[in-house]
Amino acid sequence: MKETPDDKALEDRLGASKFSGEGFLGTDHRPVDEIVAADLHELAQLGVAQETLLAALRDAFEKARAALGGEVEIRPGLKAVAHESMGRIPSPFRGDGVFEKGDVVLTAADGEQIVLTALGLAMIEKHSFFQGRGSRYRVEPARAARLLDLV
Amino acid sequence: MLVSILISVGFLLACGLVLAGLLVLAEKKILNYGTCHVDVNAGRKVLDVEGGSSLLSSLAEQNIFIPSACGGRGSCAYCKLKVQEGGGMVGPVEEPYLSPEERQDHVRLACQVKVRRDLKIEIPDELFSVSRFRAKLLHKKPLTHDIVELRLQLLEPDSISFEAGQYVQLESAEYKGRESVMRGYSISSVPSDNQHLELIIRRVPDGICTTWVFDHLKEGAEVLFSGPYGFFHLSDTQAPIICIAGGSGMAPIWAIVRDMKEKGIARPTTYFFGALTQRDLFFLDEFRKLEQECPWFKFVPALSKEPADSGWTGERGLITDVVSRHFPDTSKHEAYLCGSPGMIDASVAVLTKNGMPEANVFYDKFA
Amino acid sequence: MTPLADMGFLSSFLLIFVSAAFTDNILMARFLGMCSCLGVSKKVDTSLGLGLAVMFVTAATAALNYLVYQYLLVPLHLEYLRLIVFIVVIAAFTQLVEMIIERVSEKLYNSLGIFLPLITVNCAILGISLFMLNKPYSFLQAFAFGLGGGFGWFLAIALIGGIREKINEAALPKGLAGPGITLVVIGIMALAFVGFSGMIKI
Numbered sequence: 001m002k003e004t005p006d007d008k009a010l011e012d013r014l015g016a017s018k019f020s021g022e023g024f025l026g027t028d029h030r031p032v033d034e035i036v037a038a039d040l041h042e043l044a045q046l047g048v049a050q051e052t053l054l055a056a057l058r059d060a061f062e063k064a065r066a067a068l069g070g071e072v073e074i075r076p077g078l079k080a081v082a083h084e085s086m087g088r089i090p091s092p093f094r095g096d097g098v099f100e101k102g103d104v105v106l107t108a109a110d111g112e113q114i115v116l117t118a119l120g121l122a123m124i125e126k127h128s129f130f131q132g133r134g135s136r137y138r139v140e141p142a143r144a145a146r147l148l149d150l151v
Numbered sequence: 152m153l154v155s156i157l158i159s160v161g162f163l164l165a166c167g168l169v170l171a172g173l174l175v176l177a178e179k180k181i182l183n184y185g186t187c188h189v190d191v192n193a194g195r196k197v198l199d200v201e202g203g204s205s206l207l208s209s210l211a212e213q214n215i216f217i218p219s220a221c222g223g224r225g226s227c228a229y230c231k232l233k234v235q236e237g238g239g240m241v242g243p244v245e246e247p248y249l250s251p252e253e254r255q256d257h258v259r260l261a262c263q264v265k266v267r268r269d270l271k272i273e274i275p276d277e278l279f280s281v282s283r284f285r286a287k288l289l290h291k292k293p294l295t296h297d298i299v300e301l302r303l304q305l306l307e308p309d310s311i312s313f314e315a316g317q318y319v320q321l322e323s324a325e326y327k328g329r330e331s332v333m334r335g336y337s338i339s340s341v342p343s344d345n346q347h348l349e350l351i352i353r354r355v356p357d358g359i360c361t362t363w364v365f366d367h368l369k370e371g372a373e374v375l376f377s378g379p380y381g382f383f384h385l386s387d388t389q390a391p392i393i394c395i396a397g398g399s400g401m402a403p404i405w406a407i408v409r410d411m412k413e414k415g416i417a418r419p420t421t422y423f424f425g426a427l428t429q430r431d432l433f434f435l436d437e438f439r440k441l442e443q444e445c446p447w448f449k450f451v452p453a454l455s456k457e458p459a460d461s462g463w464t465g466e467r468g469l470i471t472d473v474v475s476r477h478f479p480d481t482s483k484h485e486a487y488l489c490g491s492p493g494m495i496d497a498s499v500a501v502l503t504k505n506g507m508p509e510a511n512v513f514y515d516k517f518a
Numbered sequence: 519m520t521p522l523a524d525m526g527f528l529s530s531f532l533l534i535f536v537s538a539a540f541t542d543n544i545l546m547a548r549f550l551g552m553c554s555c556l557g558v559s560k561k562v563d564t565s566l567g568l569g570l571a572v573m574f575v576t577a578a579t580a581a582l583n584y585l586v587y588q589y590l591l592v593p594l595h596l597e598y599l600r601l602i603v604f605i606v607v608i609a610a611f612t613q614l615v616e617m618i619i620e621r622v623s624e625k626l627y628n629s630l631g632i633f634l635p636l637i638t639v640n641c642a643i644l645g646i647s648l649f650m651l652n653k654p655y656s657f658l659q660a661f662a663f664g665l666g667g668g669f670g671w672f673l674a675i676a677l678i679g680g681i682r683e684k685i686n687e688a689a690l691p692k693g694l695a696g697p698g699i700t701l702v703v704i705g706i707m708a709l710a711f712v713g714f715s716g717m718i719k720i
Binding site: 159 | 590594596602603607613614618624625628
């Protein structure tokens with residue numbers, strides 16, 4: 001199917017680029033719309049509002065960031081560590097601006113992980129884009145909701 | 152029969168050739184803008200450039216390097232400059248990046264302005280002194296488990312003039328399908344050694360440029376970078392100084408303090424070096440030596456995650472708490488910070504809480 | 519003698535235009551140009567942009583291809599090559615127009631020009647050029663047919679874009695979102711356009 005020039009440009013920017021070596025889509029071959037729709041659908045099935053999930057993720061992110069590299073316990077069995085990294089990264093969505101680099105790794109007792117970034121959180125907030133499957137920074141809605149005890 | 156085959160083949164061939172020729176001709180005629188004059192900063196420099204390409208690349212060809220990270224894709228918005236005349240209308244790509252005031256001021260993204268006619272532009276004066284350097288990597292020395300120091304011998308141009316605290320943009324080479332990218336790193340060497348350049352680089356998991364530096368860059372290889380950039384440097388005042396930097400953020404501080412020593416600037420200076428554990432510390436001996444040579448300088452390493460039973464006798468705790476303990480009153484001081492945005496935000500909060508005016512806090516977030 | 523020859527020039531022009539736009543709507547009645555329509559009809563403004571670009575190119579290439587056919591292919595008895603020749607002519611024409619627009623007006627380029635590469639190879643445009651040969655049109659009538667066909671496509675994609683903007687696709691069952699619901703919409707609209715069929719016979 002043909003795409004509008006805007007969609008095509010967005011998909012180009014979501015792929016591997018000078019900013020993101022792996023790209024935001026991972027190994028996902030679905031179009032962005034479809035990824036967003038599927039994730040929103042999943043959240044709706046779980047009965048978790050996007051805002052609730054986002055607020056919980058952001059809370060964990062801020063707590064870890066404030067600890068300057070130290071480990072913090074978000075809730076029993078869920079630890080978070082911030083990894084600093086210099087520089088800024090522009091959002092692949094045009095006009096959203098640039099975001100600080102560095103990530104926060106949430107690790108559950110059984111080793112399950114979610115990697116959060118400032119840019120990733122902003123993309124969830126503005127575009128409901130949780131990134132493609134296979135991306136290191138994908139926030140799987142169901143897993144995130146489970147780890148943060150929202151379901 | 153044969154004739155009709157020949158006619159059809161010949162006709163198709165002719166048809167294709169004529170149309171292709173027409174397009175080639177059209178491209179030459181229609182998309183040829185001729186030579187355009189670009190007037191930089193009201194006559195300070197007038198460039199003759201071939202029209203048709205972006206202002207960003209046209210300027211780079213003329214050795215004026217506007218900072219850009221995305222390489223002209225219109226997504227980083229670093230390459231802002233003022234186009235007073237001849238810029239044409241603001242395109243849909245740059246529109247979201249420009250505030251109403253900036254539009255009033257004719258600010259544009261250099262990568263989105265196509266040179267179609269004579270232009271009048273304005274750029275910060277410091278960009279005139281930016282050049283692109285070719286250098287040889289003399290050595291790559293591991294400082295900790297995830298930090299290396301690079302020492303470069305400048306080849307062309309063979310010397311650089313900069314202020315301690317400024318940074319350069321290092322260009323990574325292509326490897327394993329990764330594009331060549333540019334990333335900023337603070338200079339850790341002193342300006343007096345103008346034929347060499349030192350950088351301190353921390354490995355970032357999955358980082359495009361740092362992975363190249365750690366895994367692919369070999370000693371003796373050629374390295375490209377442009378610079379110097381940035382406004383992070385020592386002020387002209389006599390105020391006592393507090394420096395806070397951890398990890399690779401030490402680079403500009405290391406340059407500034409040694410530069411002060413060389414220039415005989417003896418302002419009381421305390422450098423707080425925050426790290427997690429002992430394995431993250433480096434340059435301890437160098438700083439201790441500096442402490443002995445310069446009575447005005449004090450070095451305070453602080454560890455936040457060091458096991459309680461280790462032999463560490465220095466400061467413990469979050470770097471911000473340590474600073475607060477040493478300087479409950481910071482109202483007379485100036486602060487120089489370098490590090491992650493999280494560390495800088497926390498440090499600014501503590502310093503201002505203890506009385507420092509925000510105008511006296513200088514930091515480099517590598518933005 | 520064809521019946522068209524009896525009519526006044528303006529009325530035949532108008533009649534062909536209307537029939538090409540409505541009774542023979544290239545998108546709704548012949549289902550051509552579906553690919554770009556499904557992909558680009560998410561919003562009204564992009565739909566309008568693409569629609570206008572298609573209308574312009576269809577009209578111009580219909581006229582151009584008419585000349586190529588009548589004065590090159592027919593004399594050389596190479597009518598069977600029309601498909602491949604038309605494709606090349608259309609592709610070259612869109613490229614040329616893109617260059618001209620880029621040079622002449624940035625504004626026009628940003629609103630229309632960016633769509634031209636999308637329609638370099640578009641079956642609706644080729645379709646119009648081929649269908650016009652089925653009737654014994656004069657040059658101006660062929661132009662009217664191209665203009666009408668392009669207008670029909672423009673009208674259809676503008677309507678679809680408007681409807682899609684109103685549909686909240688996130689609320690649809692997963693399998694139906696995107697192209698699925700668009701095809702359903704097009705199907706229902708096509709029923710309405712089928713109502714026009716037979717009204718004008720030319």
